[in-house]
Amino acid sequence: MVKADLTGIHRYKKTLSGGLVRYYYKVSREKGAPVFWTRDHAPEPEPVSKAFIAAYHDKRADWFVNPIAESDTIAHLIRRVRITPEFQKLARATRAYYEEAFPHILEEFGEDEIAAFEDKAMRKDVKDWRNNWRATPRQADKMLGSLIYILNFAIDEGEITQHVISKIKRLHKSDRSYIIWEKEDIEAFKSDAPNHLKWVIDLATMTGLRREDLVTIPANADKDSHLEWRTHKSGRRLTIIVPIIGELRTLLNDIADHKGRQKIKSTTLLCNSRGKPWTGMGLSASFRKQASKHGIEKTMHDMRGTAVTHFKLAGLEDDEIADIVGWKKADVEKIIKLYIDKETVLRAIIHRVEKERQTNKNCKPAVNRRISIIKDE
Template sequence: MSKTALPKGIHRVKKATAAGVVRYHYVCRGGPKFWDSNSQVVEGSLAYLAAYRQANTSAAEAARTHRANEMLTPDAMDEYRRSIHYRKLNARTKADYEKYMTNFEAEFAEDPIKLFEEEESLAEIIAWQNQWAHSPRMYDYSTQVIRRFLNRMRKSGVIKRHFFHDIEAVYRVNRAHLCWKPEEIAAVLKVATPAEMRIVVAMSEGGLAPADVGRLNRGHIEKTPKARRLLLDRGKSGQPTAIAATPAIEDLIDTMDDDQWLIVPALSGGRLTPERAAQIVRDLIHRANADGVIRVRPELRPYDMRGTAATALLRAGCGLNEIAVAMGWSIRHASKMIEHYARLIPEVTDEILEKLERAKASANVFDGDDKDV
């Protein structure tokens, strides 16, 4: 093999000895020696290249070990942020992650990442998590974020192991039985201002979560062969969602001002945040219960309107696959949500279940693979 085919970066040194000049080859300047001219190996031969590769691998491993031994937790967190596994997350998820990541690196700012190879570090992480003991949901989310970070450090070779796995979740909730009744939605609409009504309609008719309502804008409006629809990617999951323009949704679009970009703006006219949307619904529940004869259950949340919207689509003749696309659900989940709603509203149980069974048969929901849409 010619010298032109040799690896780049080899550091060559000549030394005069009593027996003559001896040539030494190193993987790089300051790196390990892998060949000298006194050896029986011919320069450029397959054996020469094999010796280079072995020495280069050993040098790289030594460099990684040294780097890991010297790396502090904030440096490791920055490396995680540069990884494809973090960069591929959507903007909303990154923002959620950062709340815990920046807090974690501040807590362990002076500690080497190697600390988490020790079993005792588990107690230190749990002690850090206790700042969210008041919120089981936030506590579990911190578990998810830090476990993924440490898993990535282990898989990339920065640490050899960690003990922050098999952590039992503390947040348990089943809201499947909670679904807005038609009269409850009517009650909050009765006490709502026009701006507040737009929020309730987008959630109850479009099945939108608080995180997506404030994102709706003119760019999401699409013409269809017969009418219009709203087409957007859900902010949290990135799943495409097509919302049919029901008469109420049509009214949202048609009553926009000419210079209005957001379909459902905040009450002040700016961008509606998820937290504010949820608070507005809570306020409406309180006002409806104070002024009306129909009691709205205070435990209801905006997200619970999604089952109502899905069932309305079924009653309008949509198939399960169409409902799944509109809601950003799997077909199986759409089916379960509608069944829960049917149990909640006795007067429409027979009608809903009959249509649901026909929709299941048409979609073959229990026969094939159920994919998220």
């Protein structure tokens, strides 16, 4: 151990996953100053080691010769990402996803050099940081994914050739493709739900629409035989078409009657408790709150599987259902096999065919029609 003049060193500590305390030493308190030493559990004992002094002088000398420009930092990279046309064109929910993570990235890595993420040593630091959210795997993956997003931007801009965190494994592992809302779940949710939430769950389970589509259906989308409206997705202008089958017509009439009686003039088909259009985040929050009251841990997305069973019982063929919900036919078949017995399906088809024959003898059974939900403009 030796004494040395190490004036200006900036020491700080962070508590990592599992409660590990790590001490960091920067060559200066100046913005962008690099870390030259770390130590776990306790500060570096004094007098400091020769290795500590050598690391300090080497890093300080290198920093003075090649100082980190502000434009080379993660903080500056995030500012540039935010103003790109590509980021601005992302769906509002997707931008919010990244924006939630950016402050945490700035706090941890904001002053770090972008090029540092080409160094294998950075991989462990990123994993330790990510593991602060180990108890909530989805959140942990959001943080990691957002950091990867901005580093991929740096690669596209030619500022780095690669980064070492792209292959870090995600913590959240879940296959929800075969989870649906069953009858008991829906009845419990609706037992004390207000009308504006009942409409959401009914419309979702009858159409298979995603949350982003549910909140944007215009009030004038009802075309008698189908719902139809134009929207933007991933920078493309699309027309969405949803067939009105079975109880969906009754639901749409009920919504229209209620809005008429209450003089609600919402520009969207669905509206919140104030008669205003839902926001995606607002709908999710209200939906989760109502579901949690009844111990239901299923998500809005899980209702798409319920819609598959609804379409099947209405007499549609598997490939038609796949077209509507945007799934592979094999996934549709899996849902049907899990939740609907063959006899029920056959009886539903027979009932529907007989009903159509009685109302229109010249009409071909709807089970033979081809339906497409989305058309590119």
